[in-house]
Amino acid sequence: AGGYLSVRDLRVRFATEDGTVRAVDGLSFDLERGRTLGIVGESGSGKSVTNLTVLGLHDPRTTTVEGRILLDGQELIGAGERALERLRGNKMAMIFQDPLTALSPYYTVGRQIAEPYRKHTGATKRAARQRAIEMLAKVGIPHARRRVDDYPHQFSGGMRQRAMIAMALICDPDLLIADEPTTALDVTVQAQILDLLGDLQQEFGSAIILITHDLGVVANAADDLLVMYAGRAVERGTVREVLSAPQHPYTWGLLDSMPTLAGSVDTPLTPIPGAPPSLLAPPSGCPFHPRCAYAAVVGGDRCATERPALPPGRGAACHLGAERAGAVRRGGPDAV
Ligand code: SF4
Ligand code: MG
Numbered sequence: 001a002g003g004y005l006s007v008r009d010l011r012v013r014f015a016t017e018d019g020t021v022r023a024v025d026g027l028s029f030d031l032e033r034g035r036t037l038g039i040v041g042e043s044g045s046g047k048s049v050t051n052l053t054v055l056g057l058h059d060p061r062t063t064t065v066e067g068r069i070l071l072d073g074q075e076l077i078g079a080g081e082r083a084l085e086r087l088r089g090n091k092m093a094m095i096f097q098d099p100l101t102a103l104s105p106y107y108t109v110g111r112q113i114a115e116p117y118r119k120h121t122g123a124t125k126r127a128a129r130q131r132a133i134e135m136l137a138k139v140g141i142p143h144a145r146r147r148v149d150d151y152p153h154q155f156s157g158g159m160r161q162r163a164m165i166a167m168a169l170i171c172d173p174d175l176l177i178a179d180e181p182t183t184a185l186d187v188t189v190q191a192q193i194l195d196l197l198g199d200l201q202q203e204f205g206s207a208i209i210l211i212t213h214d215l216g217v218v219a220n221a222a223d224d225l226l227v228m229y230a231g232r233a234v235e236r237g238t239v240r241e242v243l244s245a246p247q248h249p250y251t252w253g254l255l256d257s258m259p260t261l262a263g264s265v266d267t268p269l270t271p272i273p274g275a276p277p278s279l280l281a282p283p284s285g286c287p288f289h290p291r292c293a294y295a296a297v298v299g300g301d302r303c304a305t306e307r308p309a310l311p312p313g314r315g316a317a318c319h320l321g322a323e324r325a326g327a328v329r330r331g332g333p334d335a336v
Helices: 047-054 081-090 109-121 125-138 157-169 187-204 215-221 239-244 249-256 321-331
Strands: 005-016 019-031 036-040 063-071 092-095 175-179 207-212 224-229 232-238
Touching (some): 005 047, 019 232, 036 047, 036 215, 047 175, 232 239
Antiparallel strands (some): 005 019, 224 232
């Protein structure tokens, strides 16, 4: 059962000199083809680790992975490096935040875009080059036939990100993972790149995971939303549901600290007090309780001792519950 990508009770731990880091602690979600899932959280929330694990790009010597990751019914946890290598590029591909770390300065853009295509299809150099030109044109690089022979430094930042998208999509992957794909770009180019991803999704029908710290990015570009905190999913729903009636105090904090989403420009922005917890020793109970202004509403020491569960489907991992959450969101901690 589940979606095209189905993640069940994923747990990822790293061994470090200081102890064991619980980077992902019991995460489940599903994703269908043709849909975009936004995964939002601060750095250290586990969102990037989750996706490196899906791609099998974690370091097996220091990382322990438990749970299930099914891609089109195939179990990825424990799949050999050779099988994962075949899937990467072919069935799943990734777009990184900084194209300069993914593109080599020593080869032309065209050669680097064509490389995965040759590897996965056995196409000739000539055919792969032709395909690279088509992909560059598709992602909106003008004069693709000429620009295909440029080196990465001859491209602007936005063009490099388009080239990365061309490289990721050249083998027509069913799952595309984009990790902060627009963070390094200015706002106008950001919007263009997100529009481009949406258009290409229409054409290719891929499932997309869009990882970002910026709720404004997912507001327009994603269908579904998963909010992560301290290695756990704390809220899930459609983007519309979460943004119009957020249920988790951490999501409120994210929203209220966002200039574009906090409402009118006169609304003062409120940063979330405190810092994300150390994942060497995660807090007991609700991981957000040391920063949460609403633990007193729940009462007793419940938030500090009892771990709230995330219900399947729409909901939040919070002891307030949806109804009380709505009331205190509107009226503050004294509303109930
Ligand atoms: Fe805050 Fe308690 Fe809800 Fe955690 S469970 S977010 S501490 S109210
Ligand atoms: Mg990251």
